[in-house]
Amino acid sequence: MLKIPQSVYDSLRHHGEKTYPHECCGVLLGQMDGDIRTVASAAPAGNTRTDSAHNRYNIDPKDLVRIQREGREREEDIVGFYHSHPDHPAQWSPTDLAEAHWFGCSYVITSVEKGKAVLTNSFELTGTDENDKKLVDEKIEVG
Amino acid sequence: MPKIHIPTPLRQYAGKQPAIEVEASTIGEALSGLVAQHPDLRRHLYTDDGKLRAFVNVYLNDEDIRYLQKDATPVKASDSISIVPSIAGGRFDFRL
Ligand SMILES: [Zn+2]
Numbered sequence: 001m002l003k004i005p006q007s008v009y010d011s012l013r014h015h016g017e018k019t020y021p022h023e024c025c026g027v028l029l030g031q032m033d034g035d036i037r038t039v040a041s042a043a044p045a046g047n048t049r050t051d052s053a054h055n056r057y058n059i060d061p062k063d064l065v066r067i068q069r070e071g072r073e074r075e076e077d078i079v080g081f082y083h084s085h086p087d088h089p090a091q092w093s094p095t096d097l098a099e100a101h102w103f104g105c106s107y108v109i110t111s112v113e114k115g116k117a118v119l120t121n122s123f124e125l126t127g128t129d130e131n132d133k134k135l136v137d138e139k140i141e142v143g
Numbered sequence: 144m145p146k147i148h149i150p151t152p153l154r155q156y157a158g159k160q161p162a163i164e165v166e167a168s169t170i171g172e173a174l175s176g177l178v179a180q181h182p183d184l185r186r187h188l189y190t191d192d193g194k195l196r197a198f199v200n201v202y203l204n205d206e207d208i209r210y211l212q213k214d215a216t217p218v219k220a221s222d223s224i225s226i227v228p229s230i231a232g233g234r235f236d237f238r239l
Contacts, residue, residue, distance in 0.1 A: 023233060032151060049233070056233035061200040061207065065225045068148065077151050077161070081230050088234040096232035101198050103152040107232075125152075129186065 002080065002106045002122045003141045004028070004039040012042050013110050013117035016084030020115045022053035025083040027067045028106065029076035035124075037079040037106050043067040056095070057083045080106030080122070087112070090119040092135045100125045100135060107135060145222045147177055153226065156183035170203060171214030173224055188226070198229045 008028075015024040025047055030040040045063045049056040059081070068078055081102070085091075090111040092100075100107055103125050110120040122140045127133035144164040149157045157163060158181065165176035174195075178185045188199055195201065201208045202225040208216050218224065 025230070027230075049231075052233070056231070058229070058231040061202065061227050061229060062205060064200075064227045064230060065202045065205060068150075068225065068227070069223075072148075072161075079151065083232060085234045093232070093234045095234070099198070099229070099231040099233075101152070101228035102150065102230070104155075105152060 001035060001139045001141060002028075002037050002039065002108070006143055008039055008042045009120070009140075009142045011044075012082045012108065013120060015044050015082075016086075016110045016112040016117050017115055019047070019053075019084065020112050021086045023047055023049075023055065023057040023084050023086060025057040025059050025081065027059070027064065027078055028080035028082060028108065029067070029071040029074075030079045032077060032079050032104070039079060040074070040076050041071075042082065043070070054086060055088075078102070078105065080108060082108035082110065084110045084112045084117075087114070090121040092123055097133070097135050100133065101130075103127060103133070106138065108140075144220055145173055145218045145224055147173060147224045147226065150226055150228060152228070153184060153187055156187060157181045167218055169214060170201065170208050170211075170216040170218060170224065173218055174201070174214070200227045200229060201225070202227060 026044040045059040048058045108122045123135035124138045167173035
């Protein structure tokens with residue numbers, strides 16, 4: 001389950017509206033306690049896929065190293081990621097699964113239709129390795 | 144000793160520790176020291192033929208080791224090494 005403060009939830013949805021018609025992406029930081037991921041903050045990231053930003057996203061690992069370090073200074077760990085699907089449902093795609101490697105983390109997807117954020121869903125990457133991984137629906141608790 | 148920061152998904156294979164110090168003078172020594180201490184990490188970092196997995200990025204401070212001297216990159220005691228699996232995806236579906 002993903003627990004997320006309303007302000008952070010609003011900010012990641014807003015991020016998808018700002019970058020529309022391109023995909024936005026970012027990192028969720030907080031605490032991990034068994035199956036519960038509690039978000040404290042979100043760090044927006046740039047999408048390096050400028051060649052295909054309307055349907056692909058990629059976070060520069062250099063940004064990730066920096067975000068991870070800044071999180072550490074606040075005693076926050078990376079607990080998940082978010083991205084948007086411009087004019088496409090808030091469901092993971094085969095590409096999303098193939099390129100997901102952070103097991104036990106949340107992958108949050110927001111559908112943005114005609115520039116307005118509509119649905120936000122979260123999926124946990126479960127499994128033990130590349131061969132048995134799955135993105136599984138999880139509950140989002142906002143507030 | 145240089146410190147290796149372990150990403151959240153791999154900590155379960157590294158004694159639940161967020162960072163591990165290893166005696167090393169190069170990146171290659173640091174990574175082999177890490178998997179020697181925590182053998183369960185090996186298959187998550189390397190392919191069966193011993194290559195670092197394509198989606199595993201290794202950073203020395205703020206630089207990708209692929210653009211330094213890879214395994215031969217020298218490390219100092221004060222250095223910080225980060226292992227960061229890539230973050231990517233998209234709604235593009237390969238439907239044939
Ligand atoms: Zn996606």
